[in-house]
Amino acid sequence: MQIISGSNSIEFSKELSKKMNWELSIPNYKIFNDGESYLRLSKPPTEEIIIIQSLYYPQDTHLMQLYNLISTAKRLGSKNITVYTPYFSYARSDKEILQYEAISARTVLHILEMLGVNHLITLDIHNPQIFKFAKTMKITNIYPIKSVSNYFKTHLSNLKNILIVSPDQGAIQRAEMLANEMGLKFTSLEKTRHPITGNVQVTTKHTKVSSETVIIVDDIISTGTSLAQASSLLRIMGVSTIHYFITHFLSSEALDALKEISDGIIISTHSVPGIVNQISTIDDLCEVLSR
Amino acid sequence: MQIISGSNSIEFSKELSKKMNWELSIPNYKIFNDGESYLRLSKPPTEEIIIIQSLYYPQDTHLMQLYNLISTAKRLGSKNITVYTPYFSYARSDKEILQYEAISARTVLHILEMLGVNHLITLDIHNPQIFKFAKTMKITNIYPIKSVSNYFKTHLSNLKNILIVSPDQGAIQRAEMLANEMGLKFTSLEKTRHPITGNVQVTTKHTKVSSETVIIVDDIISTGTSLAQASSLLRIMGVSTIHYFITHFLSSEALDALKEISDGIIISTHSVPGIVNQISTIDDLCEVLSR
Structure with missing residues (x-):
């Protein structure tokens, strides 16, 4: 198992690597002048990986980085991808209250599933009912x-x-x-x-x-x-x-x-x-x- | 055909609606205190729609809104979805220059395709070679x-x-x-x-x-x-x-x-x-x- 650290979860990833004795990959992250995110993995991803990225503000940038991490690892050969999101943004947008509203939690779950996440681990999600939106992805919600x-x-x-x-x-x-x-x-x-x-x-x-x-x-x-x-x-x-x-x-x-x-x-x-x-x-x- | 206007393309959408005599839907957009985007369509989406959203800075927020527009329209019954992105962010991240780099344009194209976009229209894209990353979605690049x-x-x-x-x-x-x-x-x-x-x-x-x-x-x-x-x-x-x-x-x-x-x-x-x-x-x- 290899741990790929999100831009905001480096300390936690180091702790996990030490505790589980798993290889740690800390990508190179930067933000270009125009606001676009860049990232480069520090080593080839292994078949089985866990990506850790918390999705707090700026949540859309952290989401884009997460999508890029998954997509890049998948392209480079990872087959079994676990993602841990200590904070899962958009969790409170979990149903239509008014007609025709976006259900953003559903959108995010769909994208993660379609990009090839096999197992999503969340932490004390606002409403576990949203997991019904995922069709094939295994989901575990931690309550600490x-x-x-x-x-x-x-x-x-x-x-x-x-x-x-x-x-x-x-x-x-x-x-x-x-x-x-x-x-x-x-x-x-x-x-x-x-x-x-x-x-x-x-x-x-x-x-x-x-x-x-x-x-x-x-x-x-x-x-x-x-x-x-x-x-x-x-x-x-x-x-x-x-x-x-x-x-x-x-x-x-x-x-x-x-x-x-x-x-x-x-x-x-x-x-x-x-x-x-x-x-x-x-x-x-x-x-x-x-x- | 119904036009759904992205948060940043309202004037252009109005112009298009007038010119083509197509129904115009301008969703309600807001940003919550914590930075999350909210949107609600102004009317039920029709089977055939065109969504217009330019993806300039803050590009990740504009991307999230676009994903939500597509996902919501699809959930509510749209079957044929065209998307026009006058500015397509991450277009310059079109290949691996250094090993293990994210190819962000590929990630964005994949997500649009997987969410169910049938036809993507871009404007003078940096490198049309990136379109090879889309498998089923039709793509047209306009040069004005x-x-x-x-x-x-x-x-x-x-x-x-x-x-x-x-x-x-x-x-x-x-x-x-x-x-x-x-x-x-x-x-x-x-x-x-x-x-x-x-x-x-x-x-x-x-x-x-x-x-x-x-x-x-x-x-x-x-x-x-x-x-x-x-x-x-x-x-x-x-x-x-x-x-x-x-x-x-x-x-x-x-x-x-x-x-x-x-x-x-x-x-x-x-x-x-x-x-x-x-x-x-x-x-x-x-x-x-x-x-």
């Missing part, structure tokens, strides 16, 4: 439950009576998985979107949340508005400490929003570069690759 | 010879003794086509690239260029350095007036470089928005579409 659980077990002095909270009902499985792994209870708040203004409101059917400490888990945070709202609601219900695990942490604006509400622990994965404590997904990835 | 010829005939008072010049030998066919259409003579300079520094030098085997007025024709200008060099050489050979037709005019920096050398006419097509006089390719496109 062990890494997150270990982090909290190491960094929190008293785990007893902590409640795991999902900020909406749709994503309650994330809370459930982590709660089971950590031996804790879980619940969810309710998020409703105003049909006309589009504003989000967070409420709860539970009259009280009994814990003084909670861990909110969510997949993506961009501005932080709805998670700040969820946190305020928990405060009103008597919660004194709020910790956060957000898989994909998109902006420093969001960090400011959370820090205003709580001085708890805030962690994310390495899927998007940032200033939040980041946990590696390498153990979770290796588990998938060793199956 | 009539529009350019008409422009010069209208704007130059004395056409006699004008020489058409290609700045390198590889592209001499462009000069030949225009010369034939205008009833003029043509020649080419020679461009050599230093194997180590990569610097471009323009020379000529001809001891003299007999005309006092020339028209330089080229496909792309980015910084303007090599065309300025070609122009200086012609000056030394006694040319007093230099006009330019450059199909794809990428930067204002290039305009400055040319204006320093000559006060002749400078024209381009509408393929990239800019400050140079632009001629429309609508007649050339309609001719292809009417075949």
Whole structure:
């Protein structure tokens, strides 16, 4: 197996190479004056490869690089291509809400499949339902439950009576998985979107949340508005400490929003570069690759 | 036939709709806070459609929009899809110069073909050899010879003794086509690239260029350095007036470089928005579409 590192995943690829003792190929990347991406593989690709590329902003450039990596490796003889996208852009464009809308996640999955990807590995994708758009490509979605659980077990002095909270009902499985792994209870708040203004409101059917400490888990945070709202609601219900695990942490604006509400622990994965404590997904990835 | 306008080709699409009396669909485009593109068709696509999208900077975003337009139209029932890309990005990445390089033009052509494009129309592509990468898709490359010829005939008072010049030998066919259409003579300079520094030098085997007025024709200008060099050489050979037709005019920096050398006419097509006089390719496109 050879690892081909995307332009933005070099450190992670080195880590994986060391851990699995697999050959590492770091292509030469540059951007021309006119904005076009150039890349050149550092060595001939082997038959079996794994390409690692996170698709955060500028996502269209990172996508183009990924398409070029796959296409080039395929042309030069690779037969079995695995792709790991720690951040999968366009994941939230997963269905037609208004008629005739583009379903961008479908477009990206189609292109990856048609270029010849055999196995796509994603990390805590917004909506696993989108995988139905792929016809032949195998897809595995990692939820980094062990890494997150270990982090909290190491960094929190008293785990007893902590409640795991999902900020909406749709994503309650994330809370459930982590709660089971950590031996804790879980619940969810309710998020409703105003049909006309589009504003989000967070409420709860539970009259009280009994814990003084909670861990909110969510997949993506961009501005932080709805998670700040969820946190305020928990405060009103008597919660004194709020910790956060957000898989994909998109902006420093969001960090400011959370820090205003709580001085708890805030962690994310390495899927998007940032200033939040980041946990590696390498153990979770290796588990998938060793199956 | 229905015309679906790319985000950057709305005026041209309106012009085409009027001229051909075809239905026009202008999708709703926006860019989300995180940089992702959104689009929604304005009406159901018909069985037969033409999508128009120029692929200049930010080319990866314009490519993603194009992929989404094709994919959405196909999903909603379009069966015969023509795409016109006045500017085709990555056209210069047309072969491996160093081993293991990505051939980006090949990647883009593959994706368009696999998404279901039946007919791709390009405008004065850098190297038509790249079309061999498409297996089933029909491809037509427009050279806007009539529009350019008409422009010069209208704007130059004395056409006699004008020489058409290609700045390198590889592209001499462009000069030949225009010369034939205008009833003029043509020649080419020679461009050599230093194997180590990569610097471009323009020379000529001809001891003299007999005309006092020339028209330089080229496909792309980015910084303007090599065309300025070609122009200086012609000056030394006694040319007093230099006009330019450059199909794809990428930067204002290039305009400055040319204006320093000559006060002749400078024209381009509408393929990239800019400050140079632009001629429309609508007649050339309609001719292809009417075949």
